[in-house]
Amino acid sequence: MFFNTRYLMWVFALVGTTFVVAAEAPPTKQAASRLTTEELAHWIDERFAEAWREAKIEPPGLIDDATFLKRTSLDLAGSIPSVSQARDFLGYDGEHRRGNLVDRMLNDPKRPEKYAERTAAHLATVWRRTLVPGNSPEARMAVGLEPWLKEQFNANVPYDEFARKLVTATNNGQPQMVVNTRLGAINGGPTMFFQAVGGKPESAASSVSRVFLGVRIGCAECHNHPFADWKQKDFWGMAAFFAGIKNGAINDSVAATIRPENSTVDYTAAFLTGEPAKIPRDKPPRETLADWMVSPSNSMFAATAVNRVWQHLLGRGMTDSVDDLDKASPAERKILDDLARLFVDAKYDLRWLIAGICKSQLYQRECIVLEETDSEPPPGLRPIKTLSPEQVFNSLEQALALPVAKADGSARFNGLRDQLIARMNEAATNNPEEFKAGIPQALLLMNGRLTTEATDLDQSRTLRGVLDAPFLDTESKLTTLYLATFSRPPRDEEKKFLLDHIRKQAGGDKQKQAYAEIFWGLLNSPEFVLEK
Amino acid sequence: MSLNDFSRRDFVKLSLASAFGVSYSGWLPKIASAAEAAKEVGGAKHKSFILLWMTGGPTQTDTFDLKVGHANGGPSKAIETAVSGIQISEHLPGVAKQMKDLAIIRSLTTAEGDHDRATRLMLTGHRPGQEAVNYPSLGSLFAKELGDESNDLPHYISVSPFRFGDAGGPGFLGPNYAPLVVSGDSSDPEARANLSIENLKAPAGVTKESMEKRFEISKFLQNEFASRAKGPSTKAHKANFDRAMRMIETNAKGAFKLDEEPAVLRDKYGRSQFGQGCLLARRLVERGVAFVEVALNGWDTHADNFNQVKRLSEMLDPAWSTLMEDLRERGMLDSTLIVWMGEFGRTPKINGTTGRDHFPVAWSTVLGGGGIKGGQVIGNTGDAGTEVKDRPVKIADFYATMCAGIGVSPDNENLSPEGRPIPLVDRGGKVIEELAAVPEKKKA
Structure with a gap:
């Protein structure tokens, strides 16, 4: 047994004498053009109170402070809190403690907790898994995306800009070096996304559609979609924007047309709405795609973003299939679109969206208890994650x-x-x-x-x-x-x-x-x- | 408190909690009585697949496709087998005696010459990186096709699976079909054959008594949590914890202990890790495991090929031939497919360091047992062995033939997470009909 200073510090950390809870601050009013995060929380609660009243659902009770602390720590910073954080938070009863904790987790860069940085790192992991799901060797390479993702979240880059940067990322015709997956810290930059999903126009098209638009058009690569209204020409029209991707290298001077293997048909770039894309000579095709994709008039984009954040925080999407908005019921889609509109008004501010959800009573309710006979939990209630x-x-x-x-x-x-x-x-x-x-x-x-x-x-x-x-x-x-x-x-x-x-x-x-x-x-x- | 007391109490607790959906029946008796086990699983006789994976890429010209009399043949000598007209390497005399139940494919032709990519090709049936689909490995595919849900042992067990490639996982089929890895990586010759499951043993210094207390506390906390947080994930956690706990407890009773087997038989398999791995494979198959892989590393013979191959053959031969005999004696050979392969073959031309390099153009694999009609050779590679002269067999044909060899239709499908139906074998794959009858597609 030995005693050194680090060890003693740890003993003190365990009993919680080193950590001071930040001073109580009342919520601040933001510019009038958008709701404050408290107002957003209130909006969410009103909407769901109404939905539950109609469906005659008695929502579960609110969680205690300890559960709230563990929940937000895991959801935002990606880890359980330390003993001293727990002792401090549980020993404090300021009126705004929960809201302040959320704000601190999202925004506070100060040492030693470095909340904002840890939260950015966790969001980077969450989004890396969203962008490149699975555990194939290619998918494992995608950890190389995390340093770039973390930079974006740490700077709170607006979501539309983030999506644009990713979709238009270029590597001047050079594929990224193949990252040894055991050295995950290597910064592969944003183009690693295209490489990790398969390095081909087809894989880029289906991944971008799924991640950012909530559209599953992968099936339409070979045949018309069996359930939704997606046709082979929609798939290949999308793939044509990425015609310059080959084995992970991206060449933006390639024309936006593509011919599937074993086919005699050439497809030119077209949006999923069906209109052909007008691509200016001096602009890479993916820029034109990004213009259309992130435009506020494209309702799929913001709705999918909101649904993904919702799933990340509450365990399931507002509409269950985060990758496939086509499966949303009209009622689900309505509330999703309304929230998406507020998100657009808030200039695609992710921290705003996350804070608003975490501050809602809805986020702070007990998990729904599922019995054998329940197939679906009621809307807005969280399962165990x-x-x-x-x-x-x-x-x-x-x-x-x-x-x-x-x-x-x-x-x-x-x-x-x-x-x-x-x-x-x-x-x-x-x-x-x-x-x-x-x-x-x-x-x-x-x-x-x-x-x-x-x-x-x-x-x-x-x-x-x-x-x-x-x-x-x-x-x-x-x-x-x-x-x-x-x-x-x-x-x-x-x-x-x-x-x-x-x-x-x-x-x-x-x-x-x-x-x-x-x-x-x-x-x-x-x-x-x-x-x- | 003894382990028995603990288990009994637990049984009571669990039978009360049938809502948790855990079946406690079957596993312990099966361990105790291996002979009964074969009949017990699922009522009908279950089918299994044993893969003998030759890590590094085994040379065909010094094993199953000799080139005696040609410069490419080198010093390798051929011997007659139990089937007249079929000759194989002199270092495989045991295997030669089994030839009536073995079929050699000498005309496999693939297009991957890099260890990693070739391993992924051979273990999934698909060239890597061509599509966004995360294909399941051979083991996972057959674990799903042949596995019996009521069996508590995992469906896919991999014995010392060192590979030159990132393969063998369940792909989109998910963790239920992931391999359970058995390792025996000690270089101590006494311990070498003590094959065990990673993390199965309690850490050194933790007594059995302490382990029981840990489980007891866990059980208490588990029930505490379940009483406040019901749901599918709580249930799944409990079911899995219990399976893992049973694995730990029954290992203490010698589940993976090979010393239950007669010493004479253990000697016959060979006291190498591979030999004992093959014996373990038989014990696992007997207990209803669908897919067992046993790997033998060392086939990447860029230098000193002939001595290395002799050394490897001396491990391979007794293990494989005894496995065939042992299965036959127990009436299990016709329900167990055995496949011998690596990631590619080796160059017929001998290089400057008396070695052979990577060669996917024309190489050999061997199938036996199950529904395979043995005593046959498919294809030939001419005098020099440099190209396929007859009956080229593509990867999809090879996969289709493995399926047929154990009575599974190559057209059976799995759904990818995108909802795309993916057949077991790439479209266009044809069963080599001399070797096995084409089974019917599973009805949806």
Whole structure:
């Protein structure tokens, strides 16, 4: 056992004396042209109150502060909060604490929390997974997109501009170097998107349509869409804008026409609305596509954006199929379009949209309890969400108080993070409602190196911090373990069961082992990998 | 408290909670009585697929397509097999005796000569990077076709799957069809055959008693959470946790312990990792696992080809031939397809370092067991072995033939996440009809 300053700091961090809650600030009024985020929250609540009244639905109750803190931390910063953040937030009762927390998470760049940067990094991961779903080797290459994405979110680049930058990104005819997926930090720039989805005009067309317009035209590559009104000519008209993409290299001087393999028909660039595109000589075809795509008169664009943010925060889209707006009911589409219009009025400000949703009562309701017989949860209510592989790692890093610096041999850099994420990726989906982990993922969390070290009395920073703190009694020690993992104190029945488990032990090392066993149980519980 | 007490209590808890949809029946008895197991799964006799994956790309001219008398043949000598007229390498005498149940394809012709790309081609049936579809691997495809949902063991188990390529995953079929990896990467010759599942063993220093307590606490927390947050993901987490926990508990009872097998039989398979892997494959297939892959690395013989191939053959031969015999004796050979292949073949011309380089133009694979009509050779590559002279077999034909070899229609389809029906085998793939009858398409 050793004592050094870093270790002592950790003990203090666990008991929460280093963190000061930001001063209470009333919500600020913004320019009159758009709603404030509080007004947006109110708008959302009104709309859904009406919808629920009509459908005779009694919405679930509001969540407590601990759940709110864990929820926003995971949704925005991509990790559970630290013990000291939890202690501070739970010990504070300012009227605007929830709204202020959201604003801080989105906007506050100050150290040591660096909330804004962490949130930008998390959004980058969320959007990378949206842009390039799946776990194929090409998709794994897409982690190279994250540094660029993070820059955009950190600067709060308006969403229309962000989409335009991505769709028109160019690499002067040179493909990006192929990124070794184990070195995810390499900045591949925005054109890596085209490469990661397949590096061809066809793959670019179907990905851009899906991601930004909520249109699934992939089927129409070979035949007319069986359900929706998309024809082969719509697909190839879209693909023609990307005719200059070959093996990931982009050449913008190529004419916007394309001939499918084994076909004698040439297709020229046309918008999904059916009109042919007029492409000026001095402008790359994708610029013309972007002009049409992000235009406020194209209702698919903003509606899809709003639906994706909605899904990210609430677990399911306002209309369930985020990739396919064609499946939305007229009622769903109406509310989506109305919210989309407010988003356009707010100049496509993503932070505004996220803050408005998080401040709504709707966001702050309990998860809907689904029974066997329920097929669909009522509109606007959230299901339990499954953490993404990155959220699991970040939360472990937080709960285990792992070092983050490379020099300390941190899990971020010594391969343990890559290993965990690769294993979790095998069972990850883009739908937060699905929990798909299999036996290998469960075994990794049970017996893998991170858990093993975390529950080893000599190696575990969290356990040492808890067990060696002279000023904590048994119950406070248990509470600290709960705050480190579940961001809440234990409930009475949990306290009873677990304190009993500790007190049953003979004392000394046996008793210490009891804490290790509890910590293991907490880390392997559904509450750690699912978001309520 | 003993492990038994814990399990029994848990059984009660779980049978009360049938709403969680976990079936607790079947698995433990199956481990205890292997002979019963084969009959038990799904009532009918289940079918399985064993892939012998030769990492690095095995040379055809020194295994199954010898060029004796030609400069390209080198020093490799041929021997007669159980089927007159078919000759293979002298280093595969055991396999030669099995020839009546084996069919050699000598005219496979592919177009990928890079390890990674070729591995992905051979393990998915599709050239990589051509389409946005994330194709499932061979193992996942057959795990889905042949797997029995009521079996608690995973459908697809991969034994020491070191590959020169990023392949073998479930693609769009999802994690239910992902491989469970069995590793045995220790170089200690005593431990080498102690094949185990990654992270299956509790960490050193954690006692069985402590592990039981951990599970007990987990169960409590699980129930706590489930009482406040019901839903499909809570249920899925619990079901998966329980399966993993059972894997840990039953391993303690020796589920993956090969020492239940007679020492004579273990010797016969060969005490190499590959040999014991093949024995493990038989034990897994017996317990209803649909697809087992066993890999043998070392075939990338750019230098010193002939000594290396001899060394590899000495591991391959006893393992493969004993596997065939063992399955036959247990009445399982006709329900188990065995395929031998790597990512490509090797150049017929011998290079300056007495090695052979990558060669996808004309190379060999071998199929046996299942519905394969053995004792045949398909195609030939002429005296020099540099090109296919007869019956070129494309990747889609090869896939279609593997499907037919285990009674699965190549036209069966899976739905991609985009809702696109994707057939098991690329359109245009034709079953080699001398080798297997074409099965009917599964009714929707």
